[in-house]
Amino acid sequence: MISSAIREQFPILNQTINGHPLVYLDSAATSQKPRQVIEAVKSYYEWDNSNVHRGVHTLGSRATDAYEGAREKLAKFINARSTKEIIFTRGTTTALNIVASSYGPANVGEGDEIVITQMEHHSNFIPWQQLAKKTGATLKFIPLQKDGSITLEDAEQTITDKTKIVAIAYVSNVMGISHPVKELAAIAHRHGAVIVVDGAQSTPHMKVDVQDLDCDFYALSGHKMLAPTGIGALYGKKALLEAMEPVEFGGEMIDDVGLYDSTWKELPWKFEGGTPIIAGAVGLGAAIDFLQEIGLDEIHRHEMELAAYAEQRLSEVDGLTIYGPRNRKVGVVTFNLGDVHPHDVATVLDAEGVAVRAGHHCCQPLMRWLEVSSTARASFYLYNSEQDVDALVQALIKAKEYFAYELG
């Protein structure tokens, strides 16, 4: 396991909440940031801040180098063929919306099909639902198994020659499940469809190779992988991105502007209208360095061990229902404690310094499928330890006693 000394590099973790040491188990919502990332952003603002791609002055080149340097790091990190395939966005939501609003209407028409699952986060759900509505296409769902997984047989049944887009999360933010994206890509391609992968929950936690997956688009968020909020990216195969129209028009993205028509810059800047999120990209670059120093395989192993330990310890809590598969491959555990509402559970946990998410996790269709209105979720990252799991279990036992007493 990763040494718990790593916590010291995350200043925010060194505090007490309601008299207890903070136990942060909400990294699937957003991760905490190491000093290295905070310093990189600070140093950028203190030394290099300027606009990119325009200034002739020294700061202008430094800012441009820092911004484009971050793009190179990200391209290597997910093994894109070229930096032209990396478009910086505000996050996964914006990235997916670029595909839905640019690639979508140009390639999807009445009678066509868009294939997703009922497990998708709203950001990989609503763009396709609305695209289907707008174009008259049919939205289809690969059925979910009891544990939330999908089978390739079902995928083969659902994806047809009419399918133009398959969109799926690599890793679910609720169920602790990863989907067989590489195999799904092969099925989609056999039918002439593209596959769009929501990588928000996979990129921070495991090695991702977009060429090996052979996905056509891949969206990610920086803030879930130690970087600041407000930066993310869309990876797209160059030929697809080149054929797509920009979504936002303005400064930075133009080649030549005439009175009645304009032309666009080459990739990736064609999709980056306006002053970009320069400091965010710098922070993302620093986050990638940090993750690579530890190693993604090591991080993944650490989280799997924690998840296994959590499953074992949580099974000791009477009345706890855990959703999703046994032997999960991801550091996310979603649960409910008897008939105590998850908000009430989370409030008691917070009183013990334990931060978990409670609610529908931006997955209302999945909640309906689970036949619950909401759940509580603990999610782990490289800075969590077995002691954090122990604190969670202790707090859950307190919550149970508290409500048993109150409700008794």
Added chain:
Amino acid sequence: MNLDDLYRRVIMDHYKNPRNRGSFADDALKIELNNPTCGDRITLQLKVEDGVVKDARYSGEGCSISMSSASMMTEAVKGQTVAHALELADRFSSLMKGEAVDFDDYEDIEALSGVNKFPARIKCATLAWNALRKGIDVEEEHHQEH
């Protein structure tokens, strides 16, 4: 942080033994309101006659705070004039802001005053009251049209 400030016995009593939970068989005025950030939802039905809230029922799903608040709210406004119900809603908003308001006449509701120490939970407590305001708005518009 003292959890007992939040979960007073009377609140848990309303949660476990809800008053006015259910729905009217007839087509009484119906308001559906969600708390999209957390998934709580309430369906409130009101019977308003001659400016008086004759009856109220609610159904829905949510945490102990949102559901007990709905139970207390319906109990408080039943039989009251619309004007008084709105005045109670205003008073409740003030209570949630931590302002010193007098709820001596509704002791159960006063038990929710601890919620203002838990900022993340205020929206749970106000859901039912927001549904009430919306219901009265709809009722009054309806009334003006006829």
